[in-house]
């Protein structure tokens with residue numbers, strides 16, 4: 001198992017801190033990665049909590065540029081150099097410099113390269129033009145060291161512009177820049193991942209790791225939430241109890257958003273494995289539950305209210321957290337509040353339709369919400385199904401699990417009856433005859449199994465139809481969201497790719513990942529290391545800057561965990577390994593080859609390490625699979641159909657699987673216990 005050992009004991013009783021955690025926090029994170037290997041070269045996280053810029057750019061005057069590291073010189077009012085950290089970072093910078101004369105050294109930050117300048121990109125307010133800069137003022141010539149104050153911690157940026165404001169012919173020589181990273185505050189080794197992924201497409205690997213790194217930048221010290229201020233920025237808000245908490249974005253909002261966690265948490269589990277931040281985020285939602293049973297839409301200090309969908313995401317988040325940790329003490333502590341939350345939302349299911357009537361109308365960013373909105377009904381279906389499992393895990397003996405399951409079945413019937421548009425072949429936005437067929441509800445219908453998901457699920461014609469209709473919205477750089485026109489939402493696209501995968505349409509899923517996430521990863525103005533909150537179909541980063549709104553375009557977050565869907569999707573559906581019972585006591589291995597030659601992945605629970613991989617060989621005629629799973633568990637293995645060739649003979653752990661085979665149409669599912677297994681399929 002991974003060691004948790006922050007201190008190194010040397011001879012003579014000397015105690016030395018091996019690697020630092022943030023401020024005075026106790027290091028509780030892992031020391032080593034669970035799956036060492038070549039794939040670790042794709043990890044964006046730095047080896048040390050203290051990092052320096054990797055290169056320097058000119059803002060206006062290219063003659064200012066000198067080799068970096070090495071003294072960098074700025075002279076005269078308004079002169080500036082831009083320091084590039086080479087990837088998304090965040091924290092407190094310390095700068096050593098020598099001055100002649102008097103003036104001010106300005107610091108301005110941005111995630112996107114197109115906002116480098118004497119003003120920071122916008123984090124504090126959507127309608128405010130930029131956050132401005134912070135200054136280290138000096139009145140004397142000589143050597144100085146400046147460290148940013150904690151309130152001005154900059155949560156996410158790639159570029160830092162240093163500039164000079166002076167009334168004189170002053171100049172500054174910058175000798176050294178060191179940034180203390182503020183995120184993942186309880187880890188001493190930021191590269192000690194619990195999970196890994198590797199496949200034959202290097203872009204997919206980089207996308208997987210950019211999702212993982214994004215989630216690291218979203219795990220923040222609990223006292224660094226965003227406070228709104230009239231100008232500049234102030235990141236000293238209290239987010240939760242504990243030491244570390246998962247928020248929506250590195251730069252902003254720096255608040256707990258349970259809907260975002262619907263994507264961020266499964267991705268966290270398969271990659272960095274930081275579930276402490278998840279526990280603290282969920283607990284803060286329970287601690288701020290309202291008297292009527294509703295949860296806030298966002299955690300403190302924001303505490304936005306009035307969202308039925310985000311309310312349900314806190315409930316679903318509780319299920320995900322229990323699935324990955326079996327933290328029954330957490331469930332016990334909050335069970336009464338969970339039941340109140342269920343009561344609050346199920347009271348909004350009205351007859352005769354049998355559909356949820358949404359009255360808390362805030363949501364992710366879609367323009368319309370309310371009435372019996374389909375997306376909200378899909379989420380309620382999932383809340384009921386997962387609620388049934390929670391009731392079982394809680395040891396409920398009052399029949400709640402059955403009640404929730406039968407409510408889910410009734411709801412599914414109602415949704416399929418009232419919201420399905422048979423002539424179009426997808427769900428409408430609600431039970432009216434609207435012509436809007438949303439990306440969110442349709443993706444969730446397949447992903448959550450609201451459309452009949454018989455085995456194998458891809459025989460479901462509604463699921464197939466939805467998967468196909470969703471591609472109508474595709475542009476060369478991603479899927480346009482009908483419920484948020486002109487926008488591309490990698491959050492909702494994270495549900496869409498998983499819908500295609502549940503429908504067995506793996507090539508479609510990879511196509512969308514490459515178009516959308518691939519586009520951003522290679523964008524010259526992006527962070528090249530994280531996943532973005534959203535963007536427009538015209539290729540600008542100005543997410544949601546349409547419909548008469550005129551936001552500061554730089555407000556968009558470039559490191560947003562809600563867009564990390566490919567990270568869990570590639571592990572769970574392409575490598576094919578997922579947990580289905582607490583801690584992986586039951587699990588599933590169901591790979592999809594798409595256009596890849598090989599893939600493998602792994603993750604950790606307290607039962608041990610789980611990993612699996614596959615190779616397609618002989619021009620797609622044969623394939624082999626392996627898995628290493630803790631003993632005492634039980635899984636379902638589903639062998640995919642052959643890509644080519646006729647009947648495939650199945651050999652498990654060296655022995656022929658009698659009377660069972662796969663062919664081009666049908667795969668094969670069987671139960672197998674934990675342990676190390678190897679499966680070979682050879683076509684005749």
Ligand SMILES: *[C@@H]1O[C@H](CO)[C@@H](O)[C@H](O)[C@H]1NC(C)=O
Nearest residue numbers: 077078079118164165166167
């Ligand atoms: C110094 O430069 C800043 C930034 O370009 C500008 O706003 C300011 O007016 C200049 N001050 C003087 C005295 O020129």
Ligand SMILES: *[C@@H]1O[C@H](CO)[C@@H](O)[C@H](O)[C@H]1NC(C)=O
Nearest residue numbers: 102103104137165166167168
């Ligand atoms: C420049 O001069 C103005 C006017 O005297 C003064 O308000 C300002 O503080 C000075 N700026 C610097 C950076 O010294």
Ligand SMILES: *[C@@H]1O[C@H](CO)[C@@H](O)[C@H](O)[C@H]1NC(C)=O
Nearest residue numbers: 113114115523524525539540
């Ligand atoms: C990157 O930003 C620069 C500066 O705003 C802009 O001129 C350029 O078109 C952008 N590149 C792309 C690919 O959008």
Ligand SMILES: *[C@@H]1O[C@H](CO)[C@@H](O)[C@H](O)[C@H]1NC(C)=O
Nearest residue numbers: 103104105135136137165166
């Ligand atoms: C420091 O310098 C900046 C830029 O000239 C100015 O806006 C600010 O008022 C100064 N702060 C102090 C405390 O003098």
Ligand SMILES: *[C@@H]1O[C@H](CO)[C@@H](O)[C@H](O)[C@H]1NC(C)=O
Nearest residue numbers: 096097098142143144175176
């Ligand atoms: C100022 O800092 C520079 C670079 O670190 C160093 O070479 C120089 O000796 C220092 N000067 C003084 C007066 O301390």
Ligand SMILES: *[C@@H]1O[C@H](CO)[C@@H](O)[C@H](O)[C@H]1NC(C)=O
Nearest residue numbers: 151227228229234235236237
């Ligand atoms: C930051 O915000 C907090 C909460 O509003 C406030 O108490 C504090 O004074 C602010 N700090 C600064 C430096 O503005």
Ligand SMILES: *[C@@H]1O[C@H](CO)[C@@H](O)[C@H](O)[C@H]1NC(C)=O
Nearest residue numbers: 238239240241284287288300
């Ligand atoms: C910390 O826990 C206490 C006690 O449960 C709770 O009242 C408080 O709201 C929590 N603080 C935050 C910031 O969530």
Ligand SMILES: *[C@@H]1O[C@H](CO)[C@@H](O)[C@H](O)[C@H]1NC(C)=O
Nearest residue numbers: 326327328581582583584585
């Ligand atoms: C989960 O926790 C419960 C209660 O502590 C325990 O009975 C159960 O065996 C645990 N499940 C697994 C898979 O460890």
Ligand SMILES: *[C@@H]1O[C@H](CO)[C@@H](O)[C@H](O)[C@H]1NC(C)=O
Nearest residue numbers: 350351353357358359371372
């Ligand atoms: C749904 O809720 C709204 C707002 O409370 C209410 O006006 C409407 O009548 C409800 N719809 C149904 C079908 O009851």
Ligand SMILES: *[C@@H]1O[C@H](CO)[C@@H](O)[C@H](O)[C@H]1NC(C)=O
Nearest residue numbers: 368370371429430432434436
């Ligand atoms: C149904 O959905 C459409 C499309 O989003 C929307 O325009 C309409 O207002 C919704 N109807 C109701 C009653 O909420």
Ligand SMILES: *[C@@H]1O[C@H](CO)[C@@H](O)[C@H](O)[C@H]1NC(C)=O
Nearest residue numbers: 598599600612613614615626
């Ligand atoms: C593919 O097969 C080779 C040779 O057996 C093996 O070394 C490799 O680990 C396999 N790759 C995966 C991802 O399973």
Ligand SMILES: *[C@@H]1O[C@H](CO)[C@@H](O)[C@H](O)[C@H]1NC(C)=O
Nearest residue numbers: 455580586587634635636671
């Ligand atoms: C395997 O799948 C079958 C059919 O869906 C199910 O009944 C069984 O519980 C599954 N086994 C495990 C270990 O998940």
